[in-house]
Amino acid sequence: MKFKDKVFIVTGASSGMGKSCCELLLEKKAVVVGIDINDSTIEHDLYFHYQSDVLAEEQIQKCIAEVDAKYGHIDGLVNAAGIFGNNKPFYELSTEEWNKVISVNATGSFIVSKAVAPKMIAQNHGKIVNISCIRSTIYKNNMAEYAASKGAVSSMTSAMALDLAPYNVQVNCVAPGFIYTGMTSASFDIPDVRAKSEALIPNGRLGMPKDIASVVLFLLSDMSDYVTGTMLFADGGYHIQK
Ligand SMILES: NC(=O)c1ccc[n+]([C@@H]2O[C@H](COP(=O)([O-])OP(=O)(O)OC[C@H]3O[C@@H](n4cnc5c(N)ncnc54)[C@H](O)[C@@H]3O)[C@@H](O)[C@H]2O)c1
Numbered sequence: 001m002k003f004k005d006k007v008f009i010v011t012g013a014s015s016g017m018g019k020s021c022c023e024l025l026l027e028k029k030a031v032v033v034g035i036d037i038n039d040s041t042i043e044h045d046l047y048f049h050y051q052s053d054v055l056a057e058e059q060i061q062k063c064i065a066e067v068d069a070k071y072g073h074i075d076g077l078v079n080a081a082g083i084f085g086n087n088k089p090f091y092e093l094s095t096e097e098w099n100k101v102i103s104v105n106a107t108g109s110f111i112v113s114k115a116v117a118p119k120m121i122a123q124n125h126g127k128i129v130n131i132s133c134i135r136s137t138i139y140k141n142n143m144a145e146y147a148a149s150k151g152a153v154s155s156m157t158s159a160m161a162l163d164l165a166p167y168n169v170q171v172n173c174v175a176p177g178f179i180y181t182g183m184t185s186a187s188f189d190i191p192d193v194r195a196k197s198e199a200l201i202p203n204g205r206l207g208m209p210k211d212i213a214s215v216v217l218f219l220l221s222d223m224s225d226y227v228t229g230t231m232l233f234a235d236g237g238y239h240i241q242k
Pocket residue numbers: 011012013014015016017018035036037038052053054055080081082083084104105108131132133134175176177178179180181182183184
């Protein structure tokens with residue numbers, strides 16, 4: 001897979017899967033522009049951090065315009081910024097709580113994808129990889145707003161793939177399972193929770209951020225040029241169980 005001198009935008013770049021995507025791309029000598037609401041600890045000649053909320057559309061447009069002006073091409077985007085739900089039944093959620101999760105997870109991916117799409121159309125190539133979740137199709141109680149946000153990510157992936165297919169731009173998503181990241185470490189650090197979760201996974205272990213980053217890199221690479229509009233599960237086999 002050739003990544004050297006290619007330019008990638010990664011949201012959610014300061015932690016978990018987004019950070020791991022940045023690190024793997026940097027190992028392969030790509031230029032990486034990370035976007036995150038938080039600062040970054042990545043120090044690398046080819047890494048540039050842009051601290052912003054993905055919902056701040058003007059700032060996102062400005063960031064993409066600056067990357068375009070500096071490099072003249074944007075080869076891929078990874079939408080990994082996201083938040084978890086409020087862990088309560090939907091009938092106890094406030095509309096504000098509902099909207100926040102839908103906004104960050106679904107609208108945020110829309111805003112950044114919309115910002116890069118004109119460039120990818122003009123250059124007639126590009127890759128967009130969204131991070132969905134097993135919870136977009138396999139449900140659990142107390143997750144309505146999170147499941148809805150990830151359902152939106154999965155279905156907009158396919159719809160966006162159709163919009164961009166004539167321009168040689170592929171749009172896919174990854175559905176991770178139980179991954180040990182900043183979002184989940186507090187609960188997976190409880191031995192009982194970890195053991196119960198691992199018992200649900202055919203591979204018998206939690207996923208690590210790099211397990212997802214390697215799948216994302218496949219979808220960013222030219223090895224997946226004939227793959228678009230699809231969701232790739234990366235969950236140690238969780239979704240194939242009855
Ligand atoms: N951890 C899991 O088990 C799991 C499973 C399936 C899907 N996911 C999804 O994977 C994605 C990455 O999550 P993670 O587990 O790596 O979590 P994480 O908390 O480690 O990383 C998420 C990053 O997104 C950033 N972020 C949050 N809101 C933002 C905003 N409004 N604007 C910009 N940046 C923002 C955070 O600052 C953080 O750096 C999320 O979309 C999450 O829903 C996680």
